[in-house]
Amino acid sequence: MNNSFWTVVGFTVANKVKGKAFLITTLIIALVICIGANLPYLIDKFSGESEPTKIGYLDNGSNGGTDADIIAMLQSYLAGQKEPELEIVAIADAGSADANESALKQAIIDEKIEGYMEFAKSDSSSFPAVTFKSEELMDMSTTQSLSAALQSVKMETVLKDSNMTAEQKKLLFEPVEIDSVQISTIEGAGSIGQGKSKSEQAMDMGLVYVILTLLFMAIMITGQLIASEITAEKSSRVMEVLITSVSPLKGMFGKIFGMFLVGLAQIIIFVAVMVGSLLLPHNADMMSELNINLADIDPLLVIYAVIFYLAGYFLYATMFAAVGSIVSRTEDLGQALMPITMLSFAGYYICLFGGIANPNAMFVKVTSYIPFFSPYVMLVRLGLEDPPLWQVWASILILLVTIGIVGWFAAKIYRVGVLMYGKRPSLKELRKAMRAYKV
Template sequence: MHNLGTVIGFTVRNKLRTKSFVITSLVIALIISVVIHLPLIISLFDNDDPRKVGVIDSGNSEVIAGLDAYFAKQEKPDIVLVKVKDAKDESDFKKALASGDIEGYLEVEEQGNAFPTFTYKSEGSINVGAVGELETALQVVKTDLVLQNAGLTDEQKTLIYAPIEITPVQISAEGGTGSVKNGKTSSEIAMAAGVVYVTIILLFMGIMGSGQLIASEITAEKSSRVMEVLITSVNSLTQMFGKIIGMFIVGITQILLFIAVGVINFLLPHNIDQFKEMDIHFSDIDPVLVVYAIVFYLLGYFMYATLFAAVGSLVSRTEDLGQAVMPLTFLSLGGFYIAIFGLSSANAPLIVAASFIPFFSPYAMILRIGTADPALWEIALSIAILVASIAVFGWLSARIYRTGVLMYGKRPSMKELRKAMRAYKS
């Protein structure tokens, strides 16, 4: 146990002091800060002035008057209609566009007794927001013109225009196992999806980052023959689990740093105000979901970490490491993509099946817990399979590790590895 603590402490101190770790952590922390402040940065360069849009009058003054009235009612309209002075035809509007007097112009085409058709023309890329705003305004104008002779009161018209709001509530038809039991509100659904999304990304980053570091450190020690010295003073299994736990502590330290940076930035006054406007409440996060997220993060990390350590022990040159760990990379990447693309369909057969496959279940089951309502026995079974897989892979990786760390040259074949493992005496 003393040797294990020594290996863990050495691994943690050695990694935390490296320039690459420090620089990478600072760069990611800076990126997190920039991303959180991105809305503020955009607002500083964003022009709040409404877009100036010209209208080619084809004689349909009712439509143009309706558009004017629609935008005039808005407190801060996104669009204002501009009358181009002395405009006689489309060429005059093009000149106004070239001079910057307008950002685009709307061409009205009469369709007899039917409502006119419209073409929006602008220079450069089409502003989708402007087109959408004009479409919304014209839809209102069209409805007004159709209803103006129907004898409706202003109250009846207001009722017609009032938007329909649907309040989503997630329930369980079988009673529920968590917050779903009493129904999830839209805010709780959104926060649960956020927790799932963050957990999936952190798990993938933890597996790929720490796993690669574990494998590369073991391979580097083998290639430099340092392993031959270490193996005489510390048991090989102590080395393996010491490195796995040490790298886990390093990874958690880095994650906690990023969380601290995010929290500090979120707590700044301008960011708090934005969260209030977005109606986001962190109190809506289900604590049970957070517990499950931590459990599946730990289980997923340690399962992959043991496999990365085993693979690293079989490689004698760092140049061959990338090819050796590629199968593990694809497995982790597969679980990540299954979860990411399954965010909107957590009950799909593929997601359900993946939640019981140990290579994918850390991703898939936390997705189901956060966005669906799996039965307690399903969660327990997934955890049991993961724990059993960690025990089996840990035992297998330990035998491979203590045999592979002293095998040099080309990567051993499966036959050679099995023979060496049988010949090894504990």
């Protein structure tokens, strides 16, 4: 390629990067990413969710002692937790049922408690029925924590008279550890490898989610920019000068590559902001709790992710450029781009609602060979299972051949479309004009 290609690339990059819209959009998205990465910490700071939820109960010893025993065991259970989610608060007996109800509600108003428990005799069990009352609608988090604590207390109550030793009770309550290891049933033919631990599988899945989202964003945002840029240049008649000095292939791919560099610069900024935010000291504990270790990411999966990302981007970018070249008015662009947009949506949603849940499904395997979907779907298969090497490279080969064919047609459409003004040309007019030009 001679200097004309790089001239187009440089013009496209400079024209877009110098624009206020690009700078403002990049800054806003980077700010949103920074806030999102630090959102758990911000919520923790401003809402006080790190403190245990205070649950009240009526301190009434006249109920026979069963409730008092349960409260004592519940407090002992919570005291044994490293970071208890609940705190039991006693509310003094006011002397009557109505007065007690008012006292408990007043404690919520005074923010001494966030809800309270009531005990009643159960018809089917010696353990009392428990009712939790709170102002919040469907307070599922507190209810689940309270249910888990009471379940442990109930188990302890049942086992109290069983003559079991403390060591036996400890073994009974100890959770069963299950270590998940990914394997391949095809010896020596896998594409990614086997024997991955649960942590490595989690990091692979996280990488797949990130690449899928980045590819979808690149196609939807950068692709739209390519089409709108071409349409805007066409409507201003700049294209008449450009097309006479640069071949259609160089002009179209120079613009596509230029937009790719712009999008890549944005992605680098966003990733740097995300990683920088996650490495802040207040996020270190969260990273440790979630067992996030970037060293567990499979480097081979990263290589495949880059291949499918680049291939998917250039496939859709050439189609966006071709469609943008045949539209004369920017207000008609959205409707013209709808079929390509729906193709990208389809590939993304196949992964979200099918591929991630069941990567071995026949529908997922078939779509991993369809070039408009394979950048999404095959990447999911690589991250969640271990497809044979020949399947992966067959998908890549089909995708590259399709890019070549689509690129050739797109260049011809681009050469013809950018010189057609007024109404959108019909398929017959477009086909006739394409025959007159050689790429």
